Amino acid sequence: MRRLLCWLVAAILILQCAAVAARPYSLDDLLRHEDTGRMLVDPGGRWLLFEKYESHLAMQRQDRLSLGQILRARPYIVDLHGRGPARPLLDDDQPGTILLGFSPSGKRIAVARLQGGAFRFGIMLLASGAVQWWPYAPVHDGFHPVHSWLTDDRLLILSQRDDRPAAQFALDWPPERPMRERWDRTAAGALAVSISGSGRYLRDDGRSQQQLLMVDAVTGAAQALATGPFAQMQPSPDGKYVALLKADRARQPSADQMVREDDSFHSRHLLLLDVASGAQWEPCSDCSLPGDPRWSDDGAHIGFVADRNGRRETVMANMARHVVMSAGPVRSASLDGCRLSPHQDVPVAARASVTPTDENISFSVPMACTRPPAMPGTIWGAVSWHVGTGGVIVERPTGGVIRVPWQRPEAIVSVQSSDIGKGGAVALRISAASGRSALFLADQGKPRFLMAFNSFMRDVEPAIMRPLVHPSADGSPVTSWLVLPPGAKGAKGLPMVVIPYPGQIYSDVAPADQQVGRERFYTNAQLLAASGFAVLLPSIPMPPVLPDTGFDFSAALAPAIEAAIATGSCDPARLALWGHSYGAYGVAMAAVQSRRFRAVVASAGIYDLAATAGTFGRAMRLSPEEGLNVAASYAWAENGQGRMGVAPWKAPGRYIANSPIYQADRVNVPMLIIGADRDFSPVEQGEQLFSALFRQGKDAQLITYWGEGHVIGSPANLRDFYARVIGFLADNLAVKARAVPVVAAAAPAIPASSARQ
Template identity: 30%
Template sequence: MKNITHAFVCGALLSVGAATAAEVFTVDHMLRNEDFGHAVFGPTGRHVYFEHFPAYEDMQDFSRVFVRGQQRSRILVADLEGDAVPRSAFPQVPGDGYRIGTLSPGGSRLQYFRVGSSHFVTGIHDFVKGGSVALKAIPEASVLYVGPVWISDSTLGFATTREGSLPLGVYLHAESRDELYAEWQKARRGRMATSSEIGSGEYLLTESRKVQGKLVLADAQTGATTTMADGNFESWELSPDRRRFAAVRTRPLAPDPTLPLEHAALGGVHRDLLVIETGEGSAPVLPCPDCDIAMGTAKWSPDGQSLVFFARLLGEAWSTGRLWRFDAHSDGAEPVKLGGLKLVTRAGPLQLLLAPQTAWFGDSLAVFASDPEGEARPEWFIVSPAGEARKLSGEFGDSPIHLIAVLGNRLIALADGDVWSIGSDGRRTLLTVDIDFPLKTWQAHDGFGPPPPFAAGYDPQLVLQGDNGEIVFLDAADGTVRSVVAPSERATPIAASFTAGRVLYRDVAGNVGVLSACARGGECRELMRINRHLEGVAAGTPVRIDHEGADGRQLYSWILMPPGYREGASLPTIVDVYPGGVYRNKWHRFDPWDMHALNWHLLAARGYAVLFPSLPEAYHEVPRDPLKGLADRILEVVDLAIEAGYSDGDRLAIQGQSYGGYATLGAIAQTDRFKAAVALAGPANLISMYGVFDVRLREAAELNGPRLFGASWSETSQGGMGAPPWDDPERYLRNSPLFTAPDIETPVMIMQGDRDYVSMTEGEQMFTALLRENKDALFVRYWGEGHVYNSPANIRDMWSRIFDWYGRYLGADSEER
């Protein structure tokens, strides 16, 4: 751990004079921030459509979950072969927010979402004829669901909500609260019963939990829908020939008491796979009636005649899950023979999803797996229908390869930053011989949350990104390579047109946001500027601390230094913790132009250094003791910051949100080196966390069933318990901060919203324990708020309290900087 390099600085450290002349970043600045969201080019690349979010605090309704701007966004369009001035893409109702869905295959129609305080509408705008039409049914929409899928320029397919309800992602906050209030009013009047029932075992499928939604086809000209299948659907994958959907339908889960609840399988529901013809009159096919499918794993072959998916059999654990192959000719499914390979089933930066990597290679499959008889390191293998496996990466040595496309009998892969074509005989050809910088995969993303895992497709037209921000267009069919240079090192590509060779970049100039469309040859056209109020506002400077983990792995931690930091000054430091958070070698935390209630630049602006330690954690390895040695792991990185001269070891504080709030409460029971702590939205008692319902879904539990989020989280994810509380109560007790309250000497402020899916009762229990032990503690509750706060008034109040808290225990003198 003592191997440290701390010379890497993102930008020069400002002089004291420069900082004192600049404006200091405040909460008011942040709440005025604008943003750009999702963007998409038209088919020819001449027009680009993008979302613009006006000033955050100008919204009229802050009751939605994780509000970013859904009720204030506008869809604009710029003609890049005209004046490039952004204009409204079509008439939009003032006061509502508009979000881009998808363009039809020919680009003549745009599917969009319109959100208001009490409504959610999906519309189709026709650019050729003009005018918009609203779909007669409401598509389901949340982080677990895909959106409407175009089958042709005139037809879409999607899942609907139950009649009269809003999509889950819209319902979660305001509507569930309003529904509860309506029930209270019924009880007050005394004329209507307010009971609701939820069943288990023999009573699992109560009357209210029968089929609610549908999978439908919608006419883009009229908005009318026709039903393809009844059921509550979560995803629907269209075959390349556009003849079939592979749709995932949910139903209540009857848990097996002998098997762990797999959090990576996304909740307490059972998922059936249905194959449904997009034409009318065909009955849905259930290829594997005894299968429970992992969502997002269905993948069609290029001809649309075969489908691979990952599933377990009923009565078996997810650890026994396997790949299955559906044949459209027989309508049946059989297990895929892997020749003894062990499939890698986890994906994502935190290994939170069951998402094995597969790709079709003619009749064979490419799979990411390990060979128990060979090297332990996972590799890509080609597996024939008979189960004969051949390692794909033999010629690449120890370099990991990433499959990015399949073209007939060729695989296109990334290795060591280069793109290779690999034939069926294993021979490889370098496709990027003229590119002198390393490449990585790229996909359009609106910047809100992590992008989805990259999945190899069948399109030879590939868009890749260099580590310098440059976008490379590679036609893997003929080897043609074009590139577009980024307007600056800080520019982020948010949309690309392979046809036109254009890239839409979100850039920053002195904290002011700049949206530019760039083409080959370095030509960039500026479309729009936002956040001019941040011009002249001094930002903190992130400094990277390089070190080794306990296993010798290279890690990167970051410390955000205040504006005008004077090199050599040791500052009061706030350590922001999140076990499992491992930071990249480039700064990817918040910046002043980001609108987020937890923008830690606000602390740096007050003169604090903010340390973000990388704390690797294997969530899926259970059982484990997540609190064991936690403070020591955190303090190893803290001591590096002290040794480097950045931090004052006598003025340290610790904070965290969500799992970081849990870690904060756990760590301060193990050390008294921190003078103050702030724990936001963190669990305190893993036993109660296991069984308490999500408050946002409590009224809807009898419709979809309890999601068992807390139970699966506790058993097989961040909780790490590996079993329910009654099977291993001692492990639950020793890993629950509640039961270490007597050991806490650090003053702590607990903050929680009453609409948080981490129940506010967690904070109540922790505070009660601290109160009973007569410890120094404050419990701040925010009514109407969820996991992250939305209301500008509450965000201001939260920061005022945090500033006062740290000011009391740490102080922060601008002269120290």
């Protein structure tokens, strides 16, 4: 009991807000931000494991931002039979280890570690804490399982066969080694060449291979059960079979049909393997799977959506009899059977595109499939809560309440829960408006404190977020958001920065990714507000295809801007734009259409829609044998955000009218153009726009960051990035921005602009 009281007191002290002066959110808060990752409970209910995402500053390499959920991950363990706090699972000084899954009894846990250039598989014996690392590189994408335990001593692993990085790592892997090797071969007089083909020259050889391995968890000895270009594995619930998706046949898009961004260069074929006998079976050899298969709960059947001979259909295979049945899609959802998706089992935000017609068609097969297909782990859900005497009162989904100690009525923005095992035990994650949060374990007794996150942010005063309900340019009612500096609730005449992302429609709930408790490295409204700017996040409905005369982005922005000005908080004479990625394209178009803005910042953008379509990108250029996803870049322009509807040669006028580079003579506002050499949005696009302005003697700056991708992430580069953006905006909007406390670096000297003069 005394130990319990000690831990509760510690939790209260950590969560308590001392009487300290509030301060604005800063870039250091962003870089130091901590979070939680996956959470697993062993089958016996004894051990709870979870990943803590350490500060970005703790990453081994700062040029791999997209791998942050691996490089920042540090696993912790909690004894559910004890009362102590969480403790590190491994005795190492660096993060970079993720949790994969428990063995059937919970005796062992599979993990994976990214260290240096190697991604390796490991197994820990929980009783002793001993871990063994094996020379197997799991094919990990964060969404699908890479292993399957057969017994406590045997498991299956989908592993890379050679030293080449897996596809999910290749996009963020530094290119120096393969480039240097090829340059050195040329320097020595040897051959260094890459070959791509189309039509009868189409190639599908030379792709990296993966292996399905059966591994002895004690000795590490492995037996290869299957080898091929496997993209993922799905074990059956009973462990008898494994479904392997092969990406092994090159294909090209139809010249007469619109392509989608998630159309792959390789067809995806299903290979089924009997674990005991090693027998292999392709239930539909002439089918390509646009989505992922689903197993029946008993493992006797597998169902999937298939594309065959130009027709999309559902297929169900009987594993014992090797019998296949198929049927077409239906227009309404069926309550019976197993629902199938024509998309891969990844979150919608991670998918490249969703064709609207896909959502109106349902696919199902007559089998039960309640088991989730994705990787095991925590599923957080919002719960009802209120602040009561002495803490936070959380309503259990199954009835009753949980009282969590939380001293001082600090503003709380969310409470989430996750069912973690038998007996009604749940994990609770409570997040405060300041950005700090805490993790609790609640069973039938009093809540147990596990860990605090971002305690250094306890004195942060976030920006004020105010909804603006207004009609859009097409007349439909929408909600935009006005973000004001901390403590500036009644401020008047603030300079305003508009951050548009065409097609983004906000709800009546404040945008989660613009809160101080989130990790937004680009167009961060909290950092701008902390620097003294008002920030507008406009909802901008977009048509499915842009007009041949060019879409009027400035007119689409106008309703939200007028609604913000009507509050009295913003100065209509001091407006600026900042867009990132597709948002950069949008602000560049607005810059050629309107003179009401005094500064425009465009980062990681595309400014010539036709010139972007078909470009390879760094990873594809270095390894074309891994797949020429040319269709994806064309689809971005045709069917994706570019909204052109057709290929460039079918409507060249439409592409020109909707590309700011061809209207650069109409830009009459200072522009700050930012790019990076590893960005998949070609850095040449920013150079082209800058050169067009340079050719005319217009006010512009081009900033290029080296070793960065689509989002600037290395600390020194990020500080310079925000210092330059804030300094540029302050210079052109004639304000004294508070850049030093927000960015922790003085803004670089910027010549006075002609607009300010």
